[in-house]
Amino acid sequence: MSQLVYELRRHTNTVTSRNQHHVTFWRGEVAQLGQVELVVPALEVVPVTDQRTYRGAMVTGESIARSFFTGLPYGGRPRLAHGRLNVAGQDAAFERSAWRTSREGRALRIWAVGREYRYRETRNRRYHVLERPEAHVATVRSSWARPETISGTAQGAVDSVDFSLAILFEGVYTRNLSLRGALISAPGRLADRLGDGF
Secondary structure: OOEEEEEEEEEEOOOOOOOOOOOEEEEEEOHHHOEEEEEEOOHHHOOHHHOOOOEEEEEEEOOOOOEEEEEOEEOOEEEOOOOEEEEOOEEEEEEOOOOOOOOOOOOEEEEEOOEEEEEEEOOOOOEEEEEEOOEEEEEEEOOOOOOOEEEEEEEEOOOHHHHHHHHHHHHOEOHHHOHHHHHHHHHHHHHHHHHOOO
């Protein structure tokens, strides 16, 4: 089975006024799809009136399905709580079990463009996999908080939707896909919710 390998490198905009936001993006070439970019926070996917309460992440590119995720913020990224997922112009659904203890049991189940996916943490918080029966995309971040690179390896009948989703979730706070991560991040997530009036 052949593998496709890609790497996105981090860039950050230059902030020249108090009204600007720090925006980080990872950009690189993905297989036959050309330039692909992950943007966090993606200001254009969150209405201006909601930008204090919500954050967005977005994937765009020359030949890739555009996808975005919005949710309550944590560490500059949207988290799964109150999240909204859009893939290739269509709203998509997702769910996870907060009561399971294994990484497998806590995997995110995603329904997008007529497909069912699972997205889960593997070795540790830097390693994730997005899979459906015909395709598998494994990603690794060079570091958890501010990775310089996001790399991936794809197998099977992968297409632009698979790449877009796998890359997008690297811009979403998914630490609670492991029990240890959920326990470690719980106080901060609770403080964020209280601070936002939730």
